[in-house]
Amino acid sequence: MVKIKTSNLNVWFDWEIALKNITLDVSENEILGIIGPSNSGKTTLLRTLNRLNELYPGSRVEGKAELDGKDIFTEVDILSLRKRVGIVFALPLPLPLSIFDNIAYGPRLHGIKKNNSLSEIVEKSLKDAALWDEVKDRLQESAFKLSGGQQQRLCIARTLAVEPEVVLYDEPCSGLDPISTLKIEEAMKKLKSNYTQILVTNNVKQSARVSDRTAFFLMGELIEVGITAEIYTAPKDKRTDDYISGRFG
Amino acid sequence: MRDTRRTERIAFALLFLATIVIVAPVGIILFIVLWHGLPGLSLEFIFSMPREGMRAGGIFPAIIGTLVLTIMTAVFSIPVGILAAIYLNEYAGKNWLTRMVEMAIINLAGIPSIVYGLFGLGLFVAFLNFGTSILAGSLTLAIMTLPVIITATREALNAVPQAFREVSFSLGASRWQTVRGVVLKNAIPGILTGAILGLSRAAGETAPILFTAAAFYLPQLPQSVFDQCMALPYHIYVLSTQVPNVSPKIQYGTVLVLVLMVFMLNIMAAFIRAKFRKRKTW
Numbered sequence: 001m002v003k004i005k006t007s008n009l010n011v012w013f014d015w016e017i018a019l020k021n022i023t024l025d026v027s028e029n030e031i032l033g034i035i036g037p038s039n040s041g042k043t044t045l046l047r048t049l050n051r052l053n054e055l056y057p058g059s060r061v062e063g064k065a066e067l068d069g070k071d072i073f074t075e076v077d078i079l080s081l082r083k084r085v086g087i088v089f090a091l092p093l094p095l096p097l098s099i100f101d102n103i104a105y106g107p108r109l110h111g112i113k114k115n116n117s118l119s120e121i122v123e124k125s126l127k128d129a130a131l132w133d134e135v136k137d138r139l140q141e142s143a144f145k146l147s148g149g150q151q152q153r154l155c156i157a158r159t160l161a162v163e164p165e166v167v168l169y170d171e172p173c174s175g176l177d178p179i180s181t182l183k184i185e186e187a188m189k190k191l192k193s194n195y196t197q198i199l200v201t202n203n204v205k206q207s208a209r210v211s212d213r214t215a216f217f218l219m220g221e222l223i224e225v226g227i228t229a230e231i232y233t234a235p236k237d238k239r240t241d242d243y244i245s246g247r248f249g
Numbered sequence: 250m251r252d253t254r255r256t257e258r259i260a261f262a263l264l265f266l267a268t269i270v271i272v273a274p275v276g277i278i279l280f281i282v283l284w285h286g287l288p289g290l291s292l293e294f295i296f297s298m299p300r301e302g303m304r305a306g307g308i309f310p311a312i313i314g315t316l317v318l319t320i321m322t323a324v325f326s327i328p329v330g331i332l333a334a335i336y337l338n339e340y341a342g343k344n345w346l347t348r349m350v351e352m353a354i355i356n357l358a359g360i361p362s363i364v365y366g367l368f369g370l371g372l373f374v375a376f377l378n379f380g381t382s383i384l385a386g387s388l389t390l391a392i393m394t395l396p397v398i399i400t401a402t403r404e405a406l407n408a409v410p411q412a413f414r415e416v417s418f419s420l421g422a423s424r425w426q427t428v429r430g431v432v433l434k435n436a437i438p439g440i441l442t443g444a445i446l447g448l449s450r451a452a453g454e455t456a457p458i459l460f461t462a463a464a465f466y467l468p469q470l471p472q473s474v475f476d477q478c479m480a481l482p483y484h485i486y487v488l489s490t491q492v493p494n495v496s497p498k499i500q501y502g503t504v505l506v507l508v509l510m511v512f513m514l515n516i517m518a519a520f521i522r523a524k525f526r527k528r529k530t531w
Contacts, residue, residue: 052419057343083421093412095431105430106420155416162420 003028003196009063018044020220031197033211041220042200046168050085086164090171092151094143102143106162121161129157130187149180169199185210208232216240282505289502308503314478319452321387327444330398338406339428358396363456365393370460384474386462390451401443405436438525442518449514455482481507
């Protein structure tokens with residue numbers, strides 16, 4: 001079943017175009033990897049899908065993007081859209097709160113007040129993000145005391161805590177060591193059964209490891225998208241081939 | 250080599266001199282005020298009414314007047330200032346109207362205090378008929394303090410990383426939930442320091458209360474906000490220009506009390522800042 005669908009999606013920042021005519025489907029429970037050099041519009045696509053771009057005056061969208069067949073710009077309330085489509089940012093961004101309160105921040109926004117329900121959510125989210133065993137005895141400590149890799153898993157847990165349907169990852173491992181990266185990738189694979197996931201990555205191999213399909217973006221255009229194995233072994237476009245094999249720019 | 254070292258020495262000397270030029274006047278003023286004022290300071294001086302045409306006795310009513318004016322100025326200006334700053338920073342779009350408001354605030358901060366005094370006389374004392382009163386005086390001081398508080402609050406809000414707001418929005422928070430949950434929480438120390446510094450300036454102002462609140466001499470303490478009051482800055486002006494033969498002990502003592510009150514506010518601000526800086530973790 002198609003979860004997210006964009007058709008002829010264009011995004012501008014002031015007078016500069018950042019995404020050109022993107023038409024793309026993401027199926028339920030799929031992991032879609034998006035690769036491409038910097039400035040190719042990968043992050044912009046993610047930030048359009050949960051309408052975070054709109055925080056910047058000067059951003060403009062044309063075309064359609066749908067979640068479960070409903071237009072996200074007109075038919076879905078922006079606050080519930082952001083709850084349903086969560087995002088994990090490139091840098092670990094814990095809020096200046098305790099580990100517990102970081103994860104409880106989202107559920108509290110949506111009206112969950114009882115301590116035992118919050119505790120349950122915190123535990124479940126941390127387990128899903130593969131962080132529970134490392135932090136279960138120090139939930140009241142500041143989130144800044146965690147290592148970078150732990151902080152990023154904390155951010156994943158925080159995103160999961162509001163029970164999204166889609167999780168967007170914006171280069172989630174760009175500042176992390178290989179072991180932390182591995183832990184995050186394993187968490188993503190486990191989350192497949194419940195979530196639709198889109199992974200933007202600068203690391204070509206990462207998409208090969210975790211994604212079902214891979215899309216290649218260049219200069220704001222979607223060059224091609226297909227089953228990951230096919231993209232990596234027999235890309236249709238020469239530019240994809242060049243990028244994957246490292247012959248690019 | 251030799252040349253670089255000489256330039257270095259000259260630069261150092263110049264920078265050091267500039268620092269001395271700033272610090273020295275403060276030190277000298279404090280020294281003179283303490284030197285002449287301390288002998289006059291006593292419990293009786295602080296807690297009794299003036300006698301013999303203000304040439305003896307204490308300055309209790311002026312202290313109370315300044316306290317009441319400052320507290321009421323805080324009550325009027327801090328909430329309005331903070332709310333306005335939150336609106337301008339977190340809600341309002343960037344358009345010609347907000348730019349005009351910003352320009353207005355910057356210009357308000359530069360208006361001479363006597364102009365505020367005349368404005369208060371026209372609006373609060375005469376037009377709104379509050380008379381020369383604590384109410385009119387503190388409203389005038391509040392309007393003078395507003396730009397300081399708004400500017401300080403906006404700086405504190407801007408110092409909260411944009412990323413925190415994005416995280417909050419990305420979890421489905423509304424604007425107000427974001428402001429309350431991540432922005433204000435981390436901006437409050439900066440806001441408080443700014444507000445206190447603004448107030449400490451208001452506490453020492455003479456011109457805005459000259460026509461709106463201050464009395465030359467009152468035999469009793471004010472009974473309501475519609476009464477006039479004595480106030481320390483105006484009392485100092487009176488003692489040094491309007492009343493002949495006041496002993497320097499009383500003049501400097503009064504100055505010392507005002508300086509100490511303002512100083513205490515500033516120290517409080519510094520204390521709050523230091524305390525929260527330790528807690529700041531990003």
